[in-house]
Amino acid sequence: MPHETHTGRVQLVGAGPGAADLLTVRALRAVEGAQALLYDALVGEEILALAPVACLKMQTGKRAGRTSMKQETINRLMLRLARKGLRVVRLKGGDPSIFGRVGEEAAFLDAHGVETEIVPGVTAACAAAAQFGFPLTHRGEARRVVFATATTRDGALTESGWAAAGDPQTTLALYMGRDQLAAAADRLISHGRASTTPALAIENAGRPDARAVSGTLEDLAASLASQAFDGPVVLLIGEVVARSSAFTLQAPPLAAEAM
Structure with a gap:
């Protein structure tokens, strides 16, 4: 046989x-x-x-x-x-x-x-949110999550899909975007996203050596450049990011109560 x-x-x-x-x-x-x-x-x-x-x-x-x-x-x-x-x-x-x-x-x-x-497995955005103590969705702040890649196969900034992330009630999880963050921020702002939108860059999400840099959509790229991150980075952009334990921007003072 x-x-x-x-x-x-x-x-x-x-x-x-x-x-x-x-x-x-x-x-x-x-x-x-x-x-x-x-x-x-x-x-x-x-x-x-x-x-x-x-x-x-x-x-x-x-x-x-x-x-x-x-x-x-x-x-x-x-x-x-x-x-x-x-x-x-x-x-x-x-x-x-x-x-x-x-x-x-x-x-x-x-x-x-x-x-x-x-x-299936736990993806970086979910791991980052859990590790740094904030939700990806939240009533009144974020009703959807968009998982997106910032770059094409040759490393250039992607040309389509930015309008979908312009809604202020969208949390954007941006993969493979570390080196294109400034250009991505400009694209998002041009599609209606506020320049003051809270943003986080998380390196090695879910690991003990994870690091996070916080800022706004407008200034996060400059802050990230000074850190020389070498590991994989996921970018989280949206109002819910301000709830993170890693978010260090000073909150505006509360309005004084009426006397």
Whole structure:
């Protein structure tokens, strides 16, 4: 009889913002059962240590502005490992469905007959809000959240979508925007957002070494430039940001009560 081959499966797993205790139970089980682990550069050693000793671990890059493994190479690698019958875990920082290219990878694997499962994770904006003590929505202040990327594939500022974030009751979570913050602020102000809108830049959201810089939409870029942040940064813009424990702008004095 011919030798029977078994195609493995690929789990596209969100590792969350970095701390192992922010993994979902399903993500933890996936990592613990992995035979091949393809992980992004932002996944820390604390999480990698949860994989079996015999698991094949491969770092696949993906840091903005740095040399990274090409997406086509990652796709072919996942396919090759799955065709060997391995349980493959593609481990991504944050949530794989938020700027994690999960659609591209799932479509590629599906087209080649490989079963996939998407396991969600905590995304950076949610981790940042929880860590620094403010909500992303709040009655009377923010009735929607917009998750957006500030840059295109070549690093230029995106041209569309800014009008949707102009509503003062929108909390904007801006990913991959550290180097385009000044231009993004100008674009938002031109679409009606007040220059005094509270804003935060959070580096390494959800991790013990997280740092935050506060300001307004108009001046945050200058404050951020002086900090020389090197880790991943998420920008949170909106009235709810003023509720953050990291927001240090002096509040206006309360009006004196009538005598």
